[in-house]
Amino acid sequence: MRKSRRHGVQLNIWPQYGVAFIFPLCVIAIWQYVGANRMLADGLFPSFTTSMAAFWDFLTGSIGTSPYSGDWLMHLGASFQRIMIGYLIGAVIGVTLGLMVGFYSLVRHSLHPTINAIRPVSITAWIPLALIVLGIGDKPAYFLTALATFFPVYINSMMGAAYADGGLVRAAEMLGASRKRILFSVTLPAALPSIAAGLRVALALAWTTVVVAEMLGARSGIGYVLIDSYSQFRLDYVIACMFTLGILGTISDRILGYVLGRRLRWVEVGAKA
């Protein structure tokens, strides 16, 4: 008994961090072996080092074998601008409509059935229409990203508002707050944990959507570089793009999580993510 306890304690000391590296190192080792020996996809599948070299070339242009050598920042900027604008539009509309629909029954009865009927149509199904109506370029990406962001934010804001603690609403009524005042000063903060969850889910969806939009309807951006490199059989560049997306998705999620966490410091229970 005592021995196993000591063992547990020992496990907690160094491997807590060290253990996290074992799995990715194994994956990279196998990847490198398979790639370097040209074992997959008729040798098209690149090794880890080739992919990292492509990423470095994308960043700096030091090799210069791809049409996108050294253009990383430019394409990143294009994707970043699209996701920022689309996400902001979708989030603002989603929170506003969600709160109104959750709070005012008249608004709920007039809007929610329609919005809910549109919701099951997947974002990718909107692409042809968006491209034809909005043309090639930024606009369909804005639209699709905003749409992808809107639904989870809307649903979470609506549920958060509709199920806001009735006791807090009564307390505000008793203190003399008007309906509008209750919406902004009680329902909105009470719904914030739920809104925050929606915002976080939506950010991941927004990244997916912007990449798809760029693959099909843009001439710049990480998604565009990814699909164009694919058509040139430059799988090392495809992986460099995927790598970029992974890093950016993680960083943006962390930043959003941090910002939301600061707003939610008052929440009593639950582990913070």
Place this chain on the structure above:
Amino acid sequence: MPRIEIDGLTVAFGAGEGAKQAIGGFDLNIADREFLCLLGPSGCGKSTVLNAVAGFIQPREGEVLVDGSPVEAPGPDRGVVFQDSNVFPWMTVEENVLAGPRFRNQKIDDALRQQVSAIIARVGLNGYENHLPKELSGGMRQRLGLARTLLNNPGTLLMDEPFGALDAQTRIIMQELLLELWERDKKTVLFITHDLDEALLLGDRIVVMTASPGKVKYEHVVNFPRPRTYALTSTPEFQDARRMLFDILHVEAERAAR
């Protein structure tokens, strides 16, 4: 004219076949500056009565008059202290106390700020002004809820088992605080409790309700002189009254349980 007049109050939840009468034909008058304690078995409709006076729910039949006019909506003239405090978790202690004036778009001047710190001190929360509710104990949150309501200086206080969730020691401290506040600045109070000692210690009059749907079963006028302190609870007179009320309440509690 009584401060609060409840005539034939009937409240039902749900509609049609499935409707449940929470209270049917309940009558009660509360005089100006009277401290009235409402007792009754669980589920008999005490909270329903209080919620109707507060304006949180509307009667299906009968009426509730406050100062002669029917209650239409909640308002700061009827301050409520809730069983589970309902303080705003995203506001600090000071912001919670100031919530009433803020919600009513009242100007926050120095005089008001002084009142706020005085009330915070009265309920013993000084030093905690910038703490969040999650950093307070249950008793402290209850005191915060009381302070938030008191700042609006309501003519009527509606208290629904405000100390029900507290441990015995904290509860006594809160009772003595309430006694002190009330004896200094008398307000009309409707106080719900299931604790006989609490009712006898605080109230001018005790009304016992029957099992659901509740009606007035028994009224007891509490004649112990004021100011009162917790020491009163150990006097023989207190114990006699307590025993008598206990028997009445017990009969109803058994009927409610059946």
